[in-house]
Amino acid sequence: MSEKIRVVIIDDTRLFLEAATEVLSRDPDIHILAVGETATDAIRLTEIYHPDILLLDLKIPGGGLSSAWVISSTFPATRIIALTSSEAEDDILEAARTGIYAYVLKGVSGNDLIDKIHKVHAGDFPQLLSLKNQSKN
16 A cells, blocks of 8 residues: 555635645545644644645735745745646746746646646646746746
8 A cells, every 4th residue: 555645635614625635625635634724723733744646726815926935945845736726827926936847727627636636746837837947047
């Protein structure tokens, strides 16, 4: 049996946070370590738990992008998946610049979110990773 994917979820919308926790808990390969609602929570919980995956709402109090920047530079083993409602190309590029591995719209189905977590955990994130590398040039 392989180790479970260790996940922290950060979102300031309580209903979404509860729904995501419920859906992800159904996957036997995913273990929810903790949940939080702010940028401070994101940094603190990443520091405490060192999750494999951080699901991070970009519109949280304190700023999702600013916390992503701190986390990606301080805890590079944690792969960040952005949760957002924005489809704007500028937002996607900014996410890539901050070290986010995947960009997921909040309208995603539970199965698609689980699939994205498995793919990012396995190292399958060519789209945003290539954008991130281009943004550094």
